[in-house]
Amino acid sequence: MGQILLVRHGQASFGAANYDQLSELGYEQARLLGQWYTNSHQPFHKVVTGGMARHRQTADTCLAELPKPLLADTEWITDEDFAEFDHHEVLLRHCPEFADAVAFKALLADHVEPPRALEHLFRAAMQRWMGGWHDSDYTETWPDFRRRCVRALERLENGQSGHTTIVFTSGGVISTLMQHLLGLQDYQVMEMSWTLANCAVTKLLQRPGQITLGYLNNYAHLEWLGQPGSVTYR
Incomplete structure (x- = not known):
């Protein structure tokens, strides 16, 4: 069984001239996630970023915490279909x-x-x-956004058994993929997007021809390793 880890980017710079940059706390959240994976000795076979600066900054900061052997054979790609609306x-x-x-x-x-x-x-x-x-x-209309999110996920469906792909993306993408997998209504996508924490992880399990939900919006690494205020949603 393979797995896909969907990571919402760290806190961005809301209210700044350029939102598409991690805040100081956003960088810290990414470091905490990397430390969590280092402690669990989690290797990654593929790293995917959604093409936005905050996605790549989260990926670079997170994975810089891992020892090099865990990333020795890792493939890095950019897939802009994982970009936010x-x-x-x-x-x-x-x-x-x-x-x-x-x-x-x-x-x-x-x-x-x-x-x-x-x-x-x-x-x-x-x-x-x-x-x-x-x-x-x-x-970009809502149906178009939804289609490209699903298209991006489908490109990952051929992952090998035992392989782990980590995707650094945004809350709207993750919520939309949950709609696809769980049959949610549009309003539930909107409600879910408000509850996804920065740098939280959603795990998908891959079987031949099937992707199922393992867990949703896990931010235990922020609660366990971080200081008060480490969990944010905007």
Whole structure:
């Protein structure tokens, strides 16, 4: 039996000019994951990154913690089908104020709980994107995103027995793959994406012609090795 480990990237730089960079805590989360795998003597036969800077930074930082023998025969590839959907576009189409960072922050600041207000805005933006009534507004529609996530997974289905592939990707991709494997509704994909921790791991088990879920959203390495505050979701 082979296995695929889906790793959500470490905490990115939300609110910064470039979101697609790990924060200081994001790098630490990746190091903790690497230390966890070092302790468990986990070899990796293939490393896949989704093409975004935060994916590669998480992969490089995590795997730098492993002793070289565990990576001696490891194949590294980039598969942009494991990239996240365009959060910026999805939010902008629902809330045009998002185009002006100052105006958007002022909009959120008017609320008693700005993080909660942002969550509500983003949920509404996701519903608009997933609903299908405004597909012409988006560079990538929800069905197109879903298809490319499944396509990326299917390319990994031919892994050899006993081999481990680790994929560094994003929460939207992982949630969408869970929909594919578990038969979830669209709204459940959206709800799940809010619960996936940064640098958490979801394990898939590979049998000939079949992929099943081993476990979902495991962040024990952050709780066991990290300091208070090591577990984040945004």
